[in-house]
Amino acid sequence: MSTVSRVIKNTSYLYLKMGITTFVTLYSTRLVLATLGESDFGVFHVVGGIISMLGFLNLAMANASYRFLSYAEGENNLEEKKKVFNISIVMHCIIALLTMLLLFAAMFPLFNGILNIEPDRVIATKTIYVGMIFSAALIVINVPYDAMLNAHENMLYYSLIAIFEALLRLGIAFACIYTSYDKLIFFGILSAAVPIVTLTISKIYCHKHYEECVLSPFKYWDYSIAKKMATFSGWSFLTAITDLATFQGIGVVLNHFYGATLNAAQGISNQVRAYLSTFSENMKKALNPVIMKKAGAKEYAVMNAASISGCKFNALMTLFFTVPFIIEAPYILELWLKHVPQWSMTFCVFQMTMIIITQMAQPLAISIYGMGNIKAFAIWKSVMNILPLAITYVCFKCGGSPYWLYIPMIVVWAFCGDIVVVTYAKKVCNMRLCDYMRGVVLPVIGITVIMFVFGLCVHFLLSEGLLRLVLCFLFTTIGLVGATFLFGLSVEERNTVRELIAQRKLRK
Numbered sequence: 001m002s003t004v005s006r007v008i009k010n011t012s013y014l015y016l017k018m019g020i021t022t023f024v025t026l027y028s029t030r031l032v033l034a035t036l037g038e039s040d041f042g043v044f045h046v047v048g049g050i051i052s053m054l055g056f057l058n059l060a061m062a063n064a065s066y067r068f069l070s071y072a073e074g075e076n077n078l079e080e081k082k083k084v085f086n087i088s089i090v091m092h093c094i095i096a097l098l099t100m101l102l103l104f105a106a107m108f109p110l111f112n113g114i115l116n117i118e119p120d121r122v123i124a125t126k127t128i129y130v131g132m133i134f135s136a137a138l139i140v141i142n143v144p145y146d147a148m149l150n151a152h153e154n155m156l157y158y159s160l161i162a163i164f165e166a167l168l169r170l171g172i173a174f175a176c177i178y179t180s181y182d183k184l185i186f187f188g189i190l191s192a193a194v195p196i197v198t199l200t201i202s203k204i205y206c207h208k209h210y211e212e213c214v215l216s217p218f219k220y221w222d223y224s225i226a227k228k229m230a231t232f233s234g235w236s237f238l239t240a241i242t243d244l245a246t247f248q249g250i251g252v253v254l255n256h257f258y259g260a261t262l263n264a265a266q267g268i269s270n271q272v273r274a275y276l277s278t279f280s281e282n283m284k285k286a287l288n289p290v291i292m293k294k295a296g297a298k299e300y301a302v303m304n305a306a307s308i309s310g311c312k313f314n315a316l317m318t319l320f321f322t323v324p325f326i327i328e329a330p331y332i333l334e335l336w337l338k339h340v341p342q343w344s345m346t347f348c349v350f351q352m353t354m355i356i357i358t359q360m361a362q363p364l365a366i367s368i369y370g371m372g373n374i375k376a377f378a379i380w381k382s383v384m385n386i387l388p389l390a391i392t393y394v395c396f397k398c399g400g401s402p403y404w405l406y407i408p409m410i411v412v413w414a415f416c417g418d419i420v421v422v423t424y425a426k427k428v429c430n431m432r433l434c435d436y437m438r439g440v441v442l443p444v445i446g447i448t449v450i451m452f453v454f455g456l457c458v459h460f461l462l463s464e465g466l467l468r469l470v471l472c473f474l475f476t477t478i479g480l481v482g483a484t485f486l487f488g489l490s491v492e493e494r495n496t497v498r499e500l501i502a503q504r505k506l507r508k
Contacts (some may be wrong), residue, residue, distance in 0.1 A: 010155035010286040017159030022275050027486045028166075029271055030337060031173040032187065033264075034166035038120070040184045042255075042263035044128065051203065062089070063108040064233040065147030067369055068225070079220075081212035086220040087229055088144035095237070096137040103133045110252075121184070128188030138199050145202040148210055153289050155362035157205060161198055168194050228372075235378035236369070242385035246413065249389045254405055257396045259453040262343055266405070268333070273355055276321050280461035288366055295370030303367055304431045308439045309493065310363030315444045316488070318359045320480055322352040322450045326457050331469055343402050352405035356448070357414040360440055364425040377424040443488040446482060454479035 033041050065088040072080040106128060111117070117125050149158050172190045179186045208211045214220070247270075255263050287310045294303040325332060326349050333340045333348065368377055388408035395404040423429040454475040462468040 010153055012400075013155040013159045014285060017162050020163050023164075024166040024170050025271075025275065025417070026336060028170045029268075032176065033337060033339075035173070035176045035183055036187065039118070039260050039264075040124075042260035042267060044184060044188060044267075063234055064145050064229045066150055066288060067232065067292055067295075067372070068229055069147050069151040070289050078212060080225075082214055082216075082223055083220045083222045084229070085104040085148065086215065086217045087222065087226045088147065089141075089215065090217050090221075091226075091229065091233060092140050092143050095233075096140040098490060099140055100133055100137050103129075105134065122189075124182055124184045127185050128192075131189050131192035135195050138195040142195065142199045142202060145199075145206045145213075147207050148213060149202075150285070150289055153286075154211065155286060161201060164201075165194060165198050168197065214217065232372065232374065235374050239378050239381045242382040246385055246389045246409075250392050250405055250409070253389070253393050253396060254402065258402060261341065262402055264341040265343040265347050268337070268341060268344045269351045272325075272348050273351040276318065276325065276355060276391050287363055291363070292368045292370045295367065300430060303370065304425075304429055304435070305492070307363045307367045307425070307429075307431070309406075310366075310438055310489075311360055311440045312443060312488070314359040314362060315356065315440070315482065316447065316484060318355055319444070319448055319451060320477065322356055323448065324455055324469075324476045324481075326352050327452070327455045327476075328469050328472050331464050335466075335469075346403055347406065350403065350410065353408065354410050354414045357394075357410065357418060360444055361418040361425075363423040364429075364431070364436075365419050367429045367431070368421070368424050371428050373428060377420070377428070380420045380424075381417060384412055384420055387412045439490060443484075447483040447488055450483045451479040453474045473475070 036044065042224060065084070069081060069082040069088075072084055107126075110129075111126060146158075149155075169191065172187060172194075176183050176187045176191070192487065199444065207215075251263055251266055254266055289304060289308055291303055291310075294300075329345045329348055333344055337344075368374060391408035391412065392405055395408070422431075422433070422436060423435075426433055455472050458472045458475050462471065
């Protein structure tokens with residue numbers, strides 16, 4: 001099977017997964033918000049948000065395992081893969097232990113002056129926090145198994161597990177409605193237990209289907225590989241922990257100055273961001289092993305071309321949903337939640353803007369990681385990650401409005417962060433800046449403008465309602481597809497589309 005066909009097949013599995021899990025999770029969120037109420041929902045977002053924020057940490061820490069397993073997979077070296085797998089297990093067990101110690105150490109300052117929690121909810125909040133610490137450790141331990149599935153490009157199984165997890169969380173949401181126990185504690189503990197189930201299933205599957213999944217750390221320990229992976233993981237961890245600190249920290253800062261109610265609005269916007277960015281993350285996940293393997297094979301021209309195409313299509317997948325969402329945000333949130341927490345719409349629009357900007361450079365970061373030399377990149381990216389937290393605190397201290405939560409994120413974390421990624425892709429991967437501008441920036445800006453023009457025409461001509469929402473999605477989609485085919489595709493991409501269409505016709 002060709003590389004393009006594999007990417008398309010794997011992306012299809014991931015989009016099917018995304019469609020099902022997004023619908024299930026959105027409905028679960030509606031049930032949970034109605035059951036817990038705004039205050040408890042905000043509390044869970046601040047404390048229980050650790051588990052979702054560690055999703056970013058989980059992905060970033062997996063970069064070392066992804067890279068080294070993909071290299072060994074490309075070389076078809078079974079012994080090397082066994083060594084990388086066992087070293088990954090040891091490293092992530094150590095990281096899981098350090099994560100638990102760090103989170104337990106943070107417990108005292110959080111609950112003694114930082115978090116603004118009502119006195120009668122402190123015990124419930126502490127219970128959730130402890131449960132989430134153990135859940136976070138399990139997520140970290142599961143990284144090598146995720147990396148194994150990724151290296152083998154087994155997106156079908158990955159998708160099935162994600163659907164199963166979403167259904168488990170829906171079941172928990174329904175159970176919360178009928179329990180007579182404290183609903184916040186009940187929901188938090190069961191949510192923390194979900195990774196136990198998914199880790200067990202992933203472990204059994206990988207050990208059964210992949211011969212390199214042999215747990216024997218003493219037999220397959222290799223100091224030179226461990227040193228390379230530890231160095232790589234250390235710099236990758238730096239970018240991940242600063243990313244985590246900012247995303248979790250701004251929620252704490254918001255809570256400190258404005259209380260738990262606004263955390264509910266931030267929780268809604270973060271969930272919308274997570275769901276919509278999944279569309280582009282699916283393509284990135286399908287591209288990840290391809291780019292890593294090309295880097296290992298030293299096919300740098302192909303790697304750069306795949307990265308640039310990935311940046312463009314990542315952004316276009318994001319635009320497909322974010323543009324109509326931004327235009328129709330008030331109606332969509334009302335339709336989804338019924339009772340919309342204050343500031344939710346503003347936070348969601350800022351989140352969408354941030355997503356569009358970041359998706360224009362993310363696949364380039366995969367190429368940089370594929371090259372292996374990430375020290376300077378990690379330092380600069382970490383600076384861009386952590387600055388918004390400090391700026392936000394200063395803004396709130398000076399009496400800034402809640403929307404200042406996102407302005408530093410958009411300017412520094414998203415825009416300046418993209419500049420860092422593009423600069424190092426040019427320096428480390430020999431990517432040509434003109435190729436990136438011509439292949440990503442110009443077409444994405446043009447297509448975005450056309451989509452907004454089409455969508456706003458519908459918005460101002462019709463009254464608010466389901467018909468206007470449907471037509472807004474329809475017309476922005478027409479603008480997206482039309483503009484993409486007119487000037488958004490390169491010659492190579494047009495030829496690939498023609499070949500795929502021809503193959504489909506031959507099968508019929």
